[in-house]
Amino acid sequence: MVSMxxxxxxxxVSVATVSKALNGQKDIGQETxxxxxxxxxxxxxxxxxxxxxxxxxxxxxxGMLFVDERRSGxxxxxxxxxxxxxxAEAEAHGFDITFINSHVGNQPDSYTKHCxxxxxxxxxxxxxxxNDPRIxxxxxxxxxxxxxxxxxxxxxxxxxxxxxxxxxxxRYAYNKGHRKIAFIxxxxxxxxxxxxxxxxxxxxNLGLEIPPEYIIPSVYHDPDLCEEATRKLLQLPDPPxxxxxxxxxxxxxxxxxxxxxxxxxxxxxxFNREISALGYDCINLARMMHLTTYTQNAYAIGRxxxxxxxxxxxxxxxxxxxxxxxxxxxxEGTSVRDxxx
Amino acid sequence: MVSMxxxxxxxxVSVATVSKALNGQKDIGQETxxxxxxxxxxxxxxxxxxxxxxxxxxxxxxGMLFVDERRSGxxxxxxxxxxxxxxAEAEAHGFDITFINSHVGNQPDSYTKHCxxxxxxxxxxxxxxxNDPRIxxxxxxxxxxxxxxxxxxxxxxxxxxxxxxxxxxxRYAYNKGHRKIAFIxxxxxxxxxxxxxxxxxxxxNLGLEIPPEYIIPSVYHDPDLCEEATRKLLQLPDPPxxxxxxxxxxxxxxxxxxxxxxxxxxxxxxFNREISALGYDCINLARMMHLTTYTQNAYAIGRxxxxxxxxxxxxxxxxxxxxxxxxxxxxEGTSVRDxxx
DNA sequence: TTGCTATGTCTTTCATGGATACCATAAGCA
DNA sequence: TGCTTATGGTATCCATGAAAGACATAGCAA
Numbered sequence: 001m002v003s004m005x006x007x008x009x010x011x012x013v014s015v016a017t018v019s020k021a022l023n024g025q026k027d028i029g030q031e032t033x034x035x036x037x038x039x040x041x042x043x044x045x046x047x048x049x050x051x052x053x054x055x056x057x058x059x060x061x062x063g064m065l066f067v068d069e070r071r072s073g074x075x076x077x078x079x080x081x082x083x084x085x086x087x088a089e090a091e092a093h094g095f096d097i098t099f100i101n102s103h104v105g106n107q108p109d110s111y112t113k114h115c116x117x118x119x120x121x122x123x124x125x126x127x128x129x130x131n132d133p134r135i136x137x138x139x140x141x142x143x144x145x146x147x148x149x150x151x152x153x154x155x156x157x158x159x160x161x162x163x164x165x166x167x168x169x170x171r172y173a174y175n176k177g178h179r180k181i182a183f184i185x186x187x188x189x190x191x192x193x194x195x196x197x198x199x200x201x202x203x204x205n206l207g208l209e210i211p212p213e214y215i216i217p218s219v220y221h222d223p224d225l226c227e228e229a230t231r232k233l234l235q236l237p238d239p240p241x242x243x244x245x246x247x248x249x250x251x252x253x254x255x256x257x258x259x260x261x262x263x264x265x266x267x268x269x270x271f272n273r274e275i276s277a278l279g280y281d282c283i284n285l286a287r288m289m290h291l292t293t294y295t296q297n298a299y300a301i302g303r304x305x306x307x308x309x310x311x312x313x314x315x316x317x318x319x320x321x322x323x324x325x326x327x328x329x330x331x332e333g334t335s336v337r338d339x340x341x
Numbered sequence: 342m343v344s345m346x347x348x349x350x351x352x353x354v355s356v357a358t359v360s361k362a363l364n365g366q367k368d369i370g371q372e373t374x375x376x377x378x379x380x381x382x383x384x385x386x387x388x389x390x391x392x393x394x395x396x397x398x399x400x401x402x403x404g405m406l407f408v409d410e411r412r413s414g415x416x417x418x419x420x421x422x423x424x425x426x427x428x429a430e431a432e433a434h435g436f437d438i439t440f441i442n443s444h445v446g447n448q449p450d451s452y453t454k455h456c457x458x459x460x461x462x463x464x465x466x467x468x469x470x471x472n473d474p475r476i477x478x479x480x481x482x483x484x485x486x487x488x489x490x491x492x493x494x495x496x497x498x499x500x501x502x503x504x505x506x507x508x509x510x511x512r513y514a515y516n517k518g519h520r521k522i523a524f525i526x527x528x529x530x531x532x533x534x535x536x537x538x539x540x541x542x543x544x545x546n547l548g549l550e551i552p553p554e555y556i557i558p559s560v561y562h563d564p565d566l567c568e569e570a571t572r573k574l575l576q577l578p579d580p581p582x583x584x585x586x587x588x589x590x591x592x593x594x595x596x597x598x599x600x601x602x603x604x605x606x607x608x609x610x611x612f613n614r615e616i617s618a619l620g621y622d623c624i625n626l627a628r629m630m631h632l633t634t635y636t637q638n639a640y641a642i643g644r645x646x647x648x649x650x651x652x653x654x655x656x657x658x659x660x661x662x663x664x665x666x667x668x669x670x671x672x673e674g675t676s677v678r679d680x681x682x
Numbered sequence: 683t684t685g686c687t688a689t690g691t692c693t694t695t696c697a698t699g700g701a702t703a704c705c706a707t708a709a710g711c712a
Numbered sequence: 713t714g715c716t717t718a719t720g721g722t723a724t725c726c727a728t729g730a731a732a733g734a735c736a737t738a739g740c741a742a
Binding site for chain 1: 726727
Binding site: 354355356358361368369370392394395396397398 | 717718719721727
């Protein structure tokens with residue numbers, strides 16, 4: 001590895017001069033700079049981020065915490081897309097990304113210590129149990145931190161606009177003439193609470209009276225539970241004409257229940273009976289089965305998270321913590337029948 | 342941040358002694374060691390990986406290269422699972438993971454330089470265009486490197502056992518009494534070639550004569566193309582009784598074609614007509630629709646990659662480059678009818 | 683015009699960041 | 713004296729930043 005020392009020797013100047021030349025300091029002669037840069041280029045010099053980090057106490061490295069006990073973290077397209085967005089934005093600013101875990105060396109330790117050990121400039125936290133004391137410890141430290149889909153007092157949070165998302169879906173169905181809209185929702189988390197709020201908000205604004213049996217709690221990514229929930233809905237004396245499903249996995253379970261009951265969603269249907277369906281963030285199913293879905297803008301969430309985190313790092317004084325709501329959009333398929341025509 | 346210096350001062354010993362005590366060197370007194378360790382603990386001392394890396398030239402940081410032009414890299418469950426396996430194994434050995442990209446700072450540069458810049462101990466390469474000159478440059482460098490699903494001369498490669506995978510599936514269908522087995526396969530890549538080899542191998546060994554129109558080229562993750570391919574198969578004068586699909590996405594497209602033709606897979610079927618289906622690495626669909634599939638052991642592939650890479654790093658002399666075939670297994674669902682009963 | 687200081691530009695010296703490796707030294711004991 | 717064991721001193725990894733030094737030119741008084 002060629003270092004500044006080598007360049008200095010070759011150019012007959014001191015190491016400090018080389019440092020100045022390569023870092024674009026202004027108190028250095030034009031010719032010297034050119035000469036040094038040329039030699040650096042020629043020798044294939046590459047800065048050593050380790051040495052720089054030691055001296056400057058800045059690593060240009062961001063930590064990413066994606067704990068996923070159920071191995072469902074990165075497997076979720078939502079999270080892997082967030083990661084990609086985060087990565088893209090971070091890289092554009094010259095930051096790299098390192099995963100955080102609760103080891104230091106091969107000894108278990110706290111997340112906070114891990115961050116210090118690696119000298120990370122900041123961290124993004126997503127998809128974890130936000131009540132985990134180790135996470136709380138991290139949030140209580142002075143390391144710049146941004147969370148996704150969760151609010152920690154005093155920290156910037158990037159939030160998917162769940163309220164507006166479900167509101168949009170319900171209005172969409174309403175405009176297609178649906179009045180009997182059911183909602184199978186996920187377990188009790190901040191995300192789910194937002195979506196339920198959106199549902200009730202839309203119903204209230206539209207003057208829809210939704211019977212309580214149309215709102216069924218389930219669990220995210222559990223096709224069997226959702227199949228069961230769908231079955232219940234289909235067996236109601238007055239079944240809904242449209243069902244809002246919580247996610248891809250669940251929808252497939254629900255669709256199985258439909259097939260079993262001799263019905264399917266519009267366009268795919270080869271039965272007399274059909275039920276309209278809406279998905280939440282079912283991007284793949286939108287592609288595969290033309291399901292109408294609200295798409296969370298996961299890529300934008302990731303990019304925004306990186307952007308805000310980097311701002312926190314570079315301008316700690318000017319920056320206020322904030323809550324950024326990232327809205328998605330409706331991806332229209334053919335799974336909702338227009339009852340108006 | 343408390344450093345060794347602080348501990349040394351507090352204990353009245355030299356920094357060198359502290360280093361020895363904390364690193365488990367043996368040329369140090371038991372009592373001194375205990376005292377130093379206790380104080381370190383008490384003061385909340387945390388090693389500084391940056392300083393250590395500078396001195397030892399070892400970062401305990403592994404690079405991960407997951408280029409994904411089509412944004413299909415981490416979104417693939419296969420790759421995100423590999424990442425998780427890799428991460429788990431690396432962390433167990435005290436290594437962290439940093440993404441590699443072709444930037445250094447915010448300037449575009451080579452992957453190789455990026456690795457040097459960060460002082461990475463080794464790299465794993467997956468899901469990229471292996472003909473990209475920047476990748477070739479990386480492979481030509483002296484940085485320890487392991488590839489996944491691709492072989493670079495002189496480097497260790499971890500390979501999913503595609504030949505055996507398809508072979509297993511075909512034998513399974515055969516044992517269930519199927520003789521008319523169709524195969525919709527992906528685009529021409531090393532992976533696909535392996536799978537085709539497995540298909541032909543199984544047919545030959547089983548004495549199956551598969552008509553050429555049963556083997557249809559498609560593209561991975563393209564439900565529309567697969568829908569079309571399935572339609573073709575169903576319209577044949579002598580259609581297959583079992584279809585092997587290339588992936589989850591494609592299967593859903595294929596299943597749509599089935600529904601349209603008034604048939605479905607066993608168990609789900611509410612029609613008279615049914616077609617058995619097999620998937621390749623369709624783990625989610627196995628969960629959701631009880632599809633029988635061959636599961637690649639992506640987690641094991643990731644772990645193996647980390648294991649071999651770390652071996653290369655820690656024992657550069659003893660270690661020979663090798664090609665490791667990771668086999669998966671059959672995940673039996675209800676999507677293949679047993680024609681024997 | 684000479685000579686001296688002031689000014690500004692460029693470059694070097696030196697200390698520093700935290701940890702480790704090597705060598706030196708001291709103490710203790712055979 | 714020679715050897716082991718425990719500990720300290722110091723250089724080093726590479727880059728940076730503050731401060732000091734070198735040098736040249738400009739400005740001004742004598």
